[in-house]
Amino acid sequence: MGARFTALLLVGAASLMILASSMFGSSSSGAGRIVHVTERGVAAARQQQLAATAAVSRSRLTNLAEAAPGGGGAAAPPLATATASAASPERPAARGALDGSLEAALRVAVPGEAPGFVMASFANSALNDHLVNFVLCAVRARAPFVIGAVDQAAFTMLSARRDAPTYVTPMAKEGASLDGSNQHSSGSWKRFAGMRTGEVLRMVRLGYSVLHTDIDVVWLRSPEPYLMCSGEASRPGGEHGPGSRFECGPLLSADVAVSSDNMSPGRDTEGRASYSAGGTFNTGILFLRPTVKGRAFAEEWHANVVSPPPGSRYVSLTSDQQVFNHMMRKPRQWPGVDAPHGSAVMREAWDGGRVTLGSLPLALFLNGHGYFVQRADLRLKVSPFAVHATYSLDNHDGVAKRQRFREAALWAADPPPRPEARYLALNFSTPPLVQTKIDKYGRANAANIDVHSAALNAYVAELRDALALARATGRTLLLPPLTCWCDRYWNALQRCRMAEAPREMRLPFACPMDHLFDVHLWEEQEVPVRAASFLYHPQANATLRG
DSSP states (O other), rough: OOOOOOEEEETTTTTEESOOOOOOTTTGGGGSEEEEEEEOOOOOOHHHHHHHHHHHHHHHHHHHHSSSSTOOOOOOOOOOGGGGGOOOOHHHHHTTOOOOOHHHHHHHHHHHSOEEEEEEEEOOOOGHHHHHHHHHHHHHHHOEEEESSSHHHHHHHHHHHSSEEEEEHHHHTTTTOSSSOOOOOOOOHHHHHHHHHHHHHHHHHHHHEEEEEEEEESSSSHHHHHHHSSSGGGGSSSSSSSSSTTOOOGGGOOOOEEEOSSSHHHHHHHHHHHOOOOOOOEEEEEEEOOOOOOOOOHHHHHHHHOOOOOSSSTTOOHHHHHHHHHHHTTTTOOSSSSSOTOOEEEEEEEHHHSSEEEOOTTTTTEIIIIIIOOEEEEEETTTEEEEEOOOOOOSSSSHHHHHHHHHTTEEEEEEOTTTTTOOEEEEEEOOHEHHHHHHHHOOOGSSSHHHHHHHHHHHHHHHHHHHHHHHHHOEEEOOOOOESSSSOOOOEEEEEETTTTOOSSSSSSOOOOTTTHHHHHHHTTTTEOOOGGGGGGGHHHOOOOO
């Protein structure tokens, strides 16, 4: 019964080898917790390609585990038990201080007599897992925040915690419900947009400097020192001090500052507002100061969302973001706003200059393509404040975004791994047919649809076999990192890149799961898999070691 074995299995066309020892008749043995399945001859070059990402994953997961309730590597509690016992030691207890009002939530989020900086986000209970992940990450980042609960269930869940300043929004008080659509043209989305612009306006009127943030943003560091240009970071020699790459002083003149959907963090770092002006402004990360001009803009922005003047260009618009973009630009002109190269602010924004509009550096406030696909933070050697899960694929919903965060080690809302769980790890090398095609074109020209499609077909075949083996052995499959030779997009590609993507974007790249698969179908079928980053989670390591 104590014999150990190493077995070679042939499954379909793939040669699979069980590399880890397993104890017969003992599922509790630490040595039997994880089994590695690999092709013959794992490619060393590909392992090097993923090494930097793996190192970041280990660091991110360690930080998130410490932020989770209990700290010290503990993962976040299941949502069903995310109660007041799930407190973070880094933030004063909020339970008992919350009465459902915005004012009470702000007092907890920003202690002290004077209003200050605060982040504000809004969501309903359909996104409970994203709400918990947002809270855990923001707490770890030590960023002050409030969450407007869009239904009573979200308020009940969040207020039971001790780390989530929350309040009941007008939609929740009215018992209004969202239809679940993430389409900006849906009726419930329009109502939601009107509500949240009104709530942001309320906070600005109270004197707060408000950073509106979507719930699908993970905060890695507090942006307060940069946006408020305060503390050590703003001083000479500091990260954002005079002469630094991302100097905070010039942004102080901005009444409003916004992120963008542009594709090149490198060009943005050089051109700043002049580059940002040529793309779509994304109000999922939007900063408003309580200046006279900032308050005036917030007033009119909200009015144009909920009750646009008859015959105005805002009547046909379907979201607060569309209204924002149209307000900031001259009618029937593109981009309709501009800035000198390298400037932090734009000229003549909102009716010829009624407000000073700043650009939030794309490298510091990364969108989904810049982080998950380009890994621009590694290329530019920057430590971003935030990652916004834009440019996700599949249904572009919470499921796809959650998987993106899991793969990048930015998800803290999963329950801890079960001690008795067993796993099967599949380590990809370059499939032989793919290597043949790479040799045919040469490494410099291998980023093409022929190589990419061959790689996708090989991955599907190998994952099919690995899933069958995992099911037969009663194990959960750890999905390997995938390599894509072409990007994926809902529009045309040029030489396997998005037309707007920077030329410095490296091909091939370690790509998210939704570049190859419909993530929601895997979830609907309850396929027992874990993201590759699971191996780097401190508690997972402890579990596997026994």
